[in-house]
Amino acid sequence: MARPLTATIDLNSIKRNYQYAKKLHPTCNAFAVIKSNAYGHGAVKVATYLDDEVDAFAVASIDEALVVRDAGVKSTIMLLEGVFEADEWAICQEKGFWAAIENQSQLDWLLESKAKIGKVFVKVDTGMHRLGLEPSLAPSFVEQLKESGLVDEVLLMTHFASADDLSDITTMEQLTRFEMVCRDVGDDIATSVANSSAIMKWSVPEGGWIRPGIMLYGISPFAGLTGLQLGLSPAMTLTTKVISVRKLREGDGVGYGLSYKATEDHQLATVAVGYGDGYPRHAQTGTPLKINGVPATLVGRVSMDMVTVKSSSDTHNLLIGQDVELWGNDVPVEEVADFSGTIGYELVARMTTRPRYVYKEGESES
Ligand SMILES: Cc1ncc(COP(=O)(O)O)c(C=O)c1O
Missing domain, CATH: 3.20.20.10 (Alanine racemase)
Structure with missing residues (x-):
């Protein structure tokens, strides 16, 4: 893959x-x-x-x-x-x-x-x-x-x-x-x-x-309003996949500086995106995303190539290969920006050349 x-x-x-x-x-x-x-x-x-x-x-x-x-x-x-x-x-x-x-x-x-x-x-x-x-x-x-x-x-x-x-x-x-x-x-x-x-x-x-x-x-x-709420159609969807899964025990730390500590036993997904791609390094624990359509949150520090994620659902079984939406129609980029101390403008404008870019014209893709 x-x-x-x-x-x-x-x-x-x-x-x-x-x-x-x-x-x-x-x-x-x-x-x-x-x-x-x-x-x-x-x-x-x-x-x-x-x-x-x-x-x-x-x-x-x-x-x-x-x-x-x-x-x-x-x-x-x-x-x-x-x-x-x-x-x-x-x-x-x-x-x-x-x-x-x-x-x-x-x-x-x-x-x-x-x-x-x-x-x-x-x-x-x-x-x-x-x-x-x-x-x-x-x-x-x-x-x-x-x-x-x-x-x-x-x-x-x-x-x-x-x-x-x-x-x-x-x-x-x-x-x-x-x-x-x-x-x-x-x-x-x-x-x-x-x-x-x-x-x-x-x-x-x-x-x-x-x-x-x-x-x-x-x-x-506008602060506090998403593009969708204004009747606009978000143009960029940033997606990736779960690339590793583990079980955390209460008290385990995660990522650089072990800044996140699990307060209970739970599954943890590692997801392929990082600040080397343009994803904001300042995104805090709690930043929203979705795994297979299920709400999840970032936990711990953003690395250059990876982030670590906890599902918001106790019954959601995290697996390698599951689809992740980082922002787009289901996860407003404005909310990700809020959790990162910035604005939607900056998140899209500072995307790097590292992700694959796919262009959709109606139904077709190039
Ligand atoms: C002179 C000028 N006009 C228009 C725009 C577009 O602004 P916005 O992206 O807020 O629509 C900009 C953006 O900075 C600008 O500098």
Whole structure:
């Protein structure tokens, strides 16, 4: 038996989630955000499958865009962080990439390069203080871009700091600041503001471009809510098998540091997954999973290649070869993340190349 750890990616689920985002904002176009290797789901596979479906893709930087374009993907690709060097603008022209502009250098490089770009998104810092122009600079940036004749359409964009927290008024404050910038620039300018949490729970401006990321993969951006509860279809199922079984006696310790001690006699399964695969090393005793559909919990420390597991059912006879779901439709990745002190975004985005990746397109697999 080869090492059984498998990440099965349901490409159809990603398509359904994209269609759901668009249905929530029928007047908007939508970028499918596929940065960081499509949040660990495989950017080339995801982009190839969605190529005829999406209005455009969005990635962080030009190197991510080139990987997808060089694999034959035809759709427009937008660089959310813009260019990092002057000569990237010429590549943007050649490859049909759009880009954000969030600082003076990016603007100067474009004006000097004379590259022709379809759309440029002038990014305004409305309160997150990570990327983006001071709001008062936006009108001059827009004017210079329009006057340059290099850009077919100039848009305004911003990014929310706390849209995943529905009780936080920061999002409303950012929206108000953004509306003022739009008014200063001229009300007819198209915009792009919404990430997944804003798409699903906040009222965002009509028209323009939404930017769904995590929701495409069926994962919730909100604490305490799963993707399934939001009507999304989880795209990644991480499965493996039991590779060893033993009986523990009360008081026996398990794994590195013997951090788990059995408080009663029970069976213990050793399961083929570890932090070398991307499974979180900080997953605590109690982290949920399923063995042959029966709830079970992680016990002891996560090793590089293995974890140790106790069934939640006294009558469940653990056996080598039994199927294990680590996350997916039956075990929400958001719950695994909670037990690991992180978020669903991180768990999928940091998957390594070590598991086998299987892609499902409807019923077929590749
Ligand atoms: C500028 C920008 N837009 C959109 C997204 C997508 O966000 P989410 O994955 O929360 O939908 C991101 C992700 O970090 C981003 O940086």
